[in-house]
Amino acid sequence: MSRLLIENGTVLTINDRHDIFDSGCVLIEDDRILYVGPRSGLPEQVDADRMDATGKAVMPGLVNCHTHLCMIFGRTLATDVDLLTWLDRQMPVMAAMDDAAMLHAQLLGCVENLKNGNTTVVENLFAARTDTFSPETLAFEAMRQAGLRGMVARAFEARHFDPAFAETPAEQTRRVTALARDWHGADNGRLRLAIGPLLPWAVDESMLRHTRALANDLGLPLHMHVAESQEFNRVIARHYGRPVRNVELLHETGCLGPDVQAVGVSDLSAHEIELLVDSGTSVVLDPQTRLFWGTGFPSLKPFLDAGVTCGLATNGPAANCGQDLFESMKYACATAKTAVGDPSVLPARRALRMATIEGARALGISHQTGSLEVGKRADVITLDLRQPHLTPASNLDACLVFSARGADVRDVIVDGSVRMRDRRLTFIDETALLTRCNDLANACLERVAHRQSDSRPSVSREIS
Ligand SMILES: [Zn+2]
Structure with missing residues (x-):
């Protein structure tokens, strides 16, 4: 059994009441969410790894x-x-x-x-x-x-x-x-x-x-x-x-x-x-x-x-x-x-x-994901709010929709597994992947260039 406690963040649950907990926390056990709410709702001592979310929004993936x-x-x-x-x-x-x-x-x-x-x-x-x-x-x-x-x-x-x-x-x-x-x-x-x-x-x-x-x-x-x-x-x-x-x-x-x-x-x-x-x-x-x-x-x-x-x-x-x-x-x-x-x-x-x-x-999977609620799979992201384009975040919903970008995401957890921590992927050498993809894409484009353009099938021609 593994446990992870995300603490000190602004937790946006996306539950039916759209609850938001300032200085809230999310406790994850294995693949599930065990607790979401104010820190005061948990015992002082929690046996879990820690992820400090100070200055961050914590929300569903x-x-x-x-x-x-x-x-x-x-x-x-x-x-x-x-x-x-x-x-x-x-x-x-x-x-x-x-x-x-x-x-x-x-x-x-x-x-x-x-x-x-x-x-x-x-x-x-x-x-x-x-x-x-x-x-x-x-x-x-x-x-x-x-x-x-x-x-x-x-x-x-x-x-x-x-x-x-x-x-x-x-x-x-x-x-x-x-x-x-x-x-x-x-x-x-x-x-x-x-x-x-x-x-x-x-x-x-x-x-x-x-x-x-x-x-x-x-x-x-x-x-x-x-x-x-x-x-x-x-x-x-x-x-x-x-x-x-x-x-x-x-x-x-x-x-x-x-x-x-x-x-x-x-x-x-x-x-x-x-x-x-x-x-x-x-x-x-x-x-x-x-x-x-x-x-x-x-x-x-x-x-x-x-x-x-x-x-x-x-x-x-x-x-x-x-x-x-x-x-x-x-x-x-x-x-x-x-x-x-x-x-x-x-x-x-x-x-x-x-x-x-x-x-x-x-997609028919709202029983698994889409909100931070007890019993659901732990699909959680954090975003760093301490940035000029997100300050002040007077209205958190509007801040996330109109001001935030994907690059503001710092941590990503899927099914309780940390896939990215502080923007570093945990499962792959990202630089090596990018190099390999550039090489493979160039090879594809070279193969395309060697074909005669008029021999290519045309979706738009076929249906006209
Ligand atoms: Zn499409």
Whole structure:
């Protein structure tokens, strides 16, 4: 049995009462939280290792509900093009990845998330399909090494896509079944598997139904990009040959429900929002990445008014160019205000909850993480408040949402295990990892440069 006492910090619980304890403490035993509250609530002598949090905020680890760590080697490539052209530029880099590149890309992404205070991460993984190695297994291996609470949301593509990435429903079933057996619920329940098509025009109705049936058989959540832009809905109507919108299509094929996370959701009708509410489907919002592509952004007010569970995400490092969920909170507020001309529409406190407990609820793991409460898994971060840009922190919620950055995170604990202490990672030589990743990324880019550009498949050409 191991015990760790985090003491003298400002403890932000994110419980239902949103309790904040000045000079509070968190006592962790093994993987669980044993006590949260004022120091006076514990005996004077506590047999535990100590972590002094003087001058720091102590809060739940953040929940990053959607990213693509598999694309991290494409960071800063194609920063000034539209979404589909961006995808065309990124896919050759991904197709050039071997098993070493995929493993190290995933590790780099896990490290970047941990250093930003994200203790839970959903990796929406798509990759060139091969039977020589499993990209999903490498993603899980990286999460295991980093000690993250992670979900690999395995994307399925079948048509209008680079053939190297496509697979048949039978291949999907075979690979997903093996992955679920090996990884879903592994490592003390920390690792989970989800499935779903990467893009709705990469499949057809029967494949959507097949994916839903497979998810039901194996007890897996569904995780998908949904209505990312107006163009997205136009492409769907063209592909399916009728004026069907994305959420309507998911409703018809049984792909909505409380086990579904719909990502992006920038172009929804009022009827589609009703379908989300009636089915208990959660949404995942990545406002700064919407702004990056210039595809428009969702007006959050209809989701808030309708009572939809909203998680926050960074989206992938190749789109966002970062993995800072504090930035997502700030942009969520800014875009929500701008969309309806109402500065009160998304208060800082709600944004903070979206990045923690509400995100955990969207993923179906709020019984494990997302708040500091007795009996929950110990996913805890500390932030140094003694900095010019965080002084004075008169309103702690607003300070964290509008002024804090991921780089302010000092300590990270996941499942009771200290993964970063005073910004030093405990499980890996960070400098060696960065050197190796630069070498592997350069090798991928060199392989891409040797291919003829006109021989590359084009996602945007295929669907036009
Ligand atoms: Zn995405």
